[in-house]
Amino acid sequence: MYDYIKGMVDYIGPEYIVVDNGGIGYQVLTPNPFIYSAQFKKETQVFLYHYVREDMISLYGFQSRQEKALFTKLLNVTGIGPKGALAILASGQVDQVVQAIENEDETFLVKFPGVGKKTARQMILDLKGKLENIIPDAFPNLFNEGVPTAINQNGHTEELDEAILALKALGYSEKEIQKVAKKLQVEEMTTEQYIKKALQMMLR
Known part of the structure; x- marks a missing residue:
């Protein structure tokens, strides 16, 4: 539901911070609230995870999308x-x-x-x-030891991998995606260009 919030850090406690956005204070639980000490009374961006349970509704906040993804x-x-x-x-x-x-x-x-x-x-x-x-950006060589960071072990660039993830999110099957990915990996394009080209190929 929420991706992030931008606002002033108005309070820092042992368990959470309060981010003031538009005059509303949002209580955000974070792994280490005191990391935000340097942003106290300053505007900052916090990536959010909206947790909902029958007896609990909470916002959890992170400094990066990588932290949020691992938390999830x-x-x-x-x-x-x-x-x-x-x-x-x-x-x-x-x-x-x-x-x-x-x-x-x-x-x-x-x-x-x-x-x-x-x-x-x-x-x-x-x-x-x-x-x-x-979280590929946090450790580009962890999963591809000995392989240049620009091209992974599948022969894909980072941009092509991002395009593949976007295509999966759109609902295309693994079989459909891999079929066009083999043709696209010989070209160098931006993520946006890969997506457009792949869609053109799949929609022919």
Whole structure:
């Protein structure tokens, strides 16, 4: 529902910040509210996740889309709720968390509050291999070791990968997308151009 909010940071507490936007103070729970100390009484942008449950409606805020994306993924893991996900993100080291999951490093994961061996194992089972597309900018070489960052192991540029994600969001099947992707990967274009070209090819 909400992607982000821009406004003045009016309050900073142990659990949340208050962002004043248009005279309304929005309570936003964040992994580490005090990161926003430098923005106190200044305008800032906070990426939001709107959490709705029968007995709870809350806004969770993050400094980047990468943090927000990882938070969303963590919520899908059995045994991890919003509070646990915030604790995992509080270190600010998104890349370390992802590396631990990819390397099946349970010893690292159990260091977080509320994460035992069972939950750590569940995180690995549920998320390993599924985090590449949501936070590629944080660690461009993590999933493509030895491969230049401009072109990944599939022979795709970052722009083509972004275009593929956009096409998936539009509802095109994996089979349809991969068929045109093979033809497009030999060309160098912007993400927007890839999308337009792919649509033209699929709509012929």
